[in-house]
Amino acid sequence: MSSLEPPPWVTEDQGFADYLNQGTAQLPKKPITLYPWPDLQAMERRKYLIKGLLEQGGMSVVYGESNSGKTFFALDIAAHMSLGWSWQDRKTRKGKVIYIAAESGLGIAERLIAFRNHHKLERYGELYLALRTILLVGENNDCDQLIEKIKETEDVELVVVDTLARAMGGGNENSSEDMGFFIRCCDKIREETGAHVMVIHHSGKDSSRGARGHSSLRAAIDTEIEVSQDSGVITAQVLKQRDGKLGDQFSFELTPIEIGEDEDGEPITSCVLSPCLIAPKEKKLSGQKRRALDILRNCIIDKGEKRQVRKEMPMVDCVTLSEYRDYLKREKISSSDKPDSENKAITRAIDQLNNAGITCSYTDYIWIVDRKDKSGQTNPG
Structure with a gap:
């Protein structure tokens, strides 16, 4: 805790530990209650x-x-x-x-x-x-x-x-x-x-x-x-x-x-x-392409890092193909539970985005093409 710098509004008298433990924005303590599985059916459902x-x-x-x-x-x-x-x-x-x-x-x-x-x-x-x-x-x-x-x-x-x-x-x-x-x-x-x-x-x-x-x-x-x-x-x-x-x-x-x-x-x-x-920019995207692109965006937000994939290219925010495939699998991009069919659907989804110029992949990485920067429009080598 001592290695953290206190925010500017924390006074010297207050101290950082007191700041972190203060109750101003703390939720009130509640007793811990355990609910058995059979009782969950009667619990109130979420409302929209x-x-x-x-x-x-x-x-x-x-x-x-x-x-x-x-x-x-x-x-x-x-x-x-x-x-x-x-x-x-x-x-x-x-x-x-x-x-x-x-x-x-x-x-x-x-x-x-x-x-x-x-x-x-x-x-x-x-x-x-x-x-x-x-x-x-x-x-x-x-x-x-x-x-x-x-x-x-x-x-x-x-x-x-x-x-x-x-x-x-x-x-x-x-x-x-x-x-x-x-x-x-x-x-x-x-x-x-x-x-x-x-x-x-x-x-x-x-x-x-x-x-x-x-x-x-x-x-x-x-x-x-x-x-x-x-x-x-x-x-x-x-x-x-x-x-x-x-x-x-x-x-x-x-x-x-x-x-x-x-x-x-x-x-x-x-x-x-x-x-x-x-x-207008979404007209060319089918439902499946759109979904695969949404999943890639979430993957980049969660796990992305900035890399220069090739020397002649600018830095891009990318994830590994393995990470992206895991996200596609988790989000059930394939309607089949058979591993072979699932892998084919995942590969097809990645290829469709690459072929449409929406994404680009090279070696082990994939990223979303920046429309303002044409240098990433074509898959390298």
């Missing part, structure tokens, strides 16, 4: 927040690059839930929503006005904005105050934290201690209020590596959704689903909506999400 996507009382991360549309995506979910509307033809659990708009709070308000105008709402959903940073890391965090406010509001089903960076204040996203503190705060919110916590987050410098920051965040969440934008189409894709189906994809376009006039009498506009059938 959005059927097949988000669990009631769970935790999710929606991440993407700047201006990818991740806030539009989260706000669209929040607005639909607060109104009790289905979302993308999926049932939702109607409930109050608290949206912590720590980044561009007034911009969020304008987007909600655009949503109201676009849908010609005669009633408002029970959605509440917090227009300031709410810290969920550090000695002076706002975790308990936020929980108190959620309880006062009553029947809150969803809390959106936009963004993780703002909620961490001066904390370090790459630090296991700081990220662990943030996760404990989110767990405490969920435990004491029953609300689902959705965290809006940024991609790292290399988007193929997933959300930036310490890997403990991905391990802690139930659902991870990547949001990207290409040629004006916003695509949200499920990359992690602890107890559900991977690979679900939703595509949208931004529709400009007039929301008023400025002081010069000129129109003020914002946007709403409008569903579209499919993102």
Whole structure:
């Protein structure tokens, strides 16, 4: 423990050991209860927040690059839930929503006005904005105050934290201690209020590596959704689903909506999400290719490392073919349980991605081709 450096907000008097053991973001101790197998049948089943996507009382991360549309995506979910509307033809659990708009709070308000105008709402959903940073890391965090406010509001089903960076204040996203503190705060919110916590987050410098920051965040969440934008189409894709189906994809376009006039009498506009059938970049991918690519992305996020596979090539984020084959086998890319048929299906899936120029493999490694860098388009040698 002594080898770890304390975060900047830990005073010399407090000491790092006291910081780690403090109860500010600790869940209350509960007795250990063991349930025999026969009793499990009568236990309450998990309930959905959005059927097949988000669990009631769970935790999710929606991440993407700047201006990818991740806030539009989260706000669209929040607005639909607060109104009790289905979302993308999926049932939702109607409930109050608290949206912590720590980044561009007034911009969020304008987007909600655009949503109201676009849908010609005669009633408002029970959605509440917090227009300031709410810290969920550090000695002076706002975790308990936020929980108190959620309880006062009553029947809150969803809390959106936009963004993780703002909620961490001066904390370090790459630090296991700081990220662990943030996760404990989110767990405490969920435990004491029953609300689902959705965290809006940024991609790292290399988007193929997933959300930036310490890997403990991905391990802690139930659902991870990547949001990207290409040629004006916003695509949200499920990359992690602890107890559900991977690979679900939703595509949208931004529709400009007039929301008023400025002081010069000129129109003020914002946007709403409008569903579209499919993102242009995905048209060439069959269902099986798409699934194999999703599995490779998850494999790279979990086990990838940056390597220069050949001297004449740039560094790439890659995994070994053995690691990727293990993931394909675990995710049952083959419908057959026979080892020979399974191995053939796995080899076929890898070959299809390589032949389509989506991935590249050489010696023992495989990686996803960077469309901006044509040097990896063709399989070497």
